[in-house]
Amino acid sequence: MFTMSTLKKQAQVFHHGDLHDSLIRAGLKQVEKQGLNSLGLRQLALITGVSPTAVYRHFVDLEHLKAEISKASRELLGHMILDAMNKVKANSKRKISKEKLWAAGSAYIDFGITKPNLFEIAFIKYESPELEKENPSPWELLNGCIDELISDGFLKKEHRSSAPIIAWTAVHGFAALASQGMMGSKADVSLAKSQVLNGVFDSLGVNFH
Amino acid sequence: MFTMSTLKKQAQVFHHGDLHDSLIRAGLKQVEKQGLNSLGLRQLALITGVSPTAVYRHFVDLEHLKAEISKASRELLGHMILDAMNKVKANSKRKISKEKLWAAGSAYIDFGITKPNLFEIAFIKYESPELEKENPSPWELLNGCIDELISDGFLKKEHRSSAPIIAWTAVHGFAALASQGMMGSKADVSLAKSQVLNGVFDSLGVNFH
DNA sequence: TGTACATCAGTGAACGCGCGTTCACTGATGTAC
C-alpha cells in the first residue's frame, strides 16, 4: 500500500524524464491490443499519464510519432528474427547458414501471425524525412543470411541479387495474408508455412533437407 | 449549356435509382485518389450528391459499406488478372498455361504498383457476415491457372496443393511492398518483378523459358 | 555555498472541425380496385 502510493507519486512528478520513449512504448502496446485505428495523440497521452500538449515537446506532430512507432515495430520484428537466428546453435560438423535462413523466415511469419497489428503498423506508409534506419533491420538480417549461404557454398553467386527479393516477398506476402486470417485454420497455416519456406529454398536452388 | 442543366436536373431527382452501386463506385474513386483514411460516410454522400442519411437506406453502417468497397476492389483486381490472361493468345502449336500464369502474376503486381490505395483497401480486415464472394476472384483465377498447368503436363500433380500458396504469397508480398514504394526505383521494380516471377516458376519446378 | 536567472518540460483551457448516427419528416412510386 505504501509502496503503491510512493510509485504513484513518482509517476506524477512534473518532469517525466523518459516521455519520448514512453510514448513509443505506449503506442506499441495500444496498437497491439486495439489496432492501428485506435492510435491517437490524446489516447496515447492519456495512457502515459500526461497532457496531450506534452507530446509536442518530443514530436512535431502525430504523423511523426506514428512513424517512430512504426520504426519501433520494425525493430521488434528485427529482434525476433535475430533471436531466432541465434537459437540455431553452431555445430563443428555442420554449417548452419541454411538453418538460419529458415529460422529467420519462420520468425518473420510468426511475427505476422501472432502480432498482426504490430505487423500492420510496421509497414504503413508515412512521410518522415529525418528518421534513422531501424536497428536491427529485418532486411539487413536477411541479406546477412544470404551472404553466409554463399560463403558456405550453398548458394550460387549469380543468385546474390535475386535471392533476398525472392525470400523477402514470399515471406512478407505470407505474413501479410496470414495476419489477416486469410490462410484458414491454424493447421492450414502451419502446413502452408513450411510449403512457402520450402518454396523459397527451391527457387534459390538450395536443397534444405 | 442546355444539356448541362438537363443533366443537372436529372442528377437532382429525388429518387436516385442507383445509389447502392454509385456509393461503391464513389468509394473506389475516393480511395484511389485520396487514400483509405479519406473514406467517410459523409464524404461519400457529399461526392454522390446525396444526404448522409440516404446511405443508411442501402448499408447498415459505414463498416458494411467499406466491406463492399473492399470487395469491389478485389473484383477490379480479378478483372485485371482475367484481362491479362485473356490477352495471351492461344496458338495451335503451343500450350499457353505457363504464359497465362505469368500474365496473371504480372497483372496482380501491376495492380499493387499502379493502384496502391485500391490494393490496400482490397485486403483490409473487416467483419461483415453476409457478404457474397467476389467475382471474379483472384484466388480462384490463380487456382484455374494451376489446374491448367497440370493438365498441360507442366506441373507435377504432387505440387497441386502447395503451388497456389507459393505463387500467391510471392506475388502478394511483392505487390504489397512495391505499393508502399519499398522496392526502389521504377527500373529496380521492373527487374525485381521478373526475378520474383521467375522464382515462382523455379519453386514450382516449371521451366518458363 | 547561495542566489539569480535562463531554459526546459510540463499543465489546463479552449479552438474549430468533421465525424457517424438518429429523428421526424416528405416527396415519389407502385399497386389494388
Add this chain to the structure above:
DNA sequence: TGTACATCAGTGAACGCGCGTTCACTGATGTAC
C-alpha cells in the same frame, strides 16, 4: 382510366463525441558568478 393508399427512398436538422492543435502559463532544473 382514375383514385386511394401503402411503401419506398430520399431530406434537413440536430445529437454528442473525440480529435489534433494552439495558447498563455508555470513548476522544475541547470548554470554562472
